[in-house]
Amino acid sequence: MAFGAVAIGLFLLGSRQTQLVRQTPHWTVMLNGVLLASFILCFLQAIQTLSLTLAIMLVYLAPACAALIAHFWFKERLTVFSLAMILLAFFGFVLLQDLSSSQSGQFSAGFGYALGSLLTYCAFLLLNKKVPASEHRLNSTFYQLLVGACCALPFMLQQNAPSAAQWPWLIAAGLFPGALALWCAVQALTHLPARVYGTLAYAEPLVVVLCAWWLFSEPLSLRQALGVSLIILAGIAQTAGAGTAAKRPVVQA
Secondary structure (H helix, E strand, O other), X not given: OHHHHHHHHHHHHHOOOOHHHHOOOOHHHHHHXXXXXXXXXXXXXXXXXXXXXXXXXXXXXXXXXXXXXXXXXXXXXXXXXXXXXXXXXXXXXXXXOOOOOOOOHHHHHHHHHHHHHHHHHHHHHHHHOOOOOOOOHHHHHHHHXXXXXXXXXXXXXXXXXXXXXXXXXXXXHHHHHHHHHHHHHHHHHHHOOHHHHHHHOOHHHHHHHHHHHHOOOOOOOHHHXXXXXXXXXXXXXXXXXXXXXXXXXXXXX
16 A cells, blocks of 8 residues: 555656646545554454455455445445346355355454454445546545554565565555556546446456465365356346346336
C-alpha cells in the first residue's frame, strides 16, 4: 500500500497535479483506507491456514453480499435473475467447505480471518460508491493507499525486514495490484452498479484458483471444483445478464 501511494504521488508530481494531494479528502475516502488495510491484513492471515482457493472464494462472496445491500441502500434494483445468480454463488460457497478439517483450531482461525476479509471487502465496495463525485479518483486512490499503509505500519514493525530478494516483488505488488488495480477499481465503482462491478471481478478468483492448482499444487476435490465453478458461473452470468433488457425487480422498497 505504501509503494502504491508513492507511485501515485510520483505520477501526480511528474504530471504537475500535486494540487490533488493538497486537497482534503472526504471522510469516506479515509474510512475506505482503513477498510482496505483490514481486508488485506485479514486475507494474508487467512491464507496462512486455509488453501488459497478457499480463501479467495470466501472473499469473492463479497460482491454478492454488496449487490444485496446495494439493492436497498443505493436502490440498484435486483432482478429475479440477479437474485438467482447470487443464491447460486452462495450454494457454490457451501460446496467449497472442507468439513474434514473444519474442526481444527487453525482452520477455525483462518476461516474467521477469511470472513473478516469478506466483510471488510464488502464494506469497501459499498463505501467507495458513497465517495462524492467531486473527489478526483487519483486523490481518492492516493489517500486510501496512504491511510491503509499507516494502519498496517504497526503490524509491519513487528516483522523482520524484507530480504533483498523480496524487494522487487514488494515493489511490483505496490505498482500493479496496489496503485493501478485500486485506481481502476475506484474508477469502475464510480460508473458501474455494484452487481456489475462485482461480477466482472470474478476473473480474479478464476486466475487464483488455476494458479493455486498449477503453481502451488493445492488439491481441489471434485465437490470443491464444482463449488468454484458455480461461483464463477454465477458471476459471469450476472455480467452477461446486465446488458439485457431490465426485468421486473424482486423488491419494490
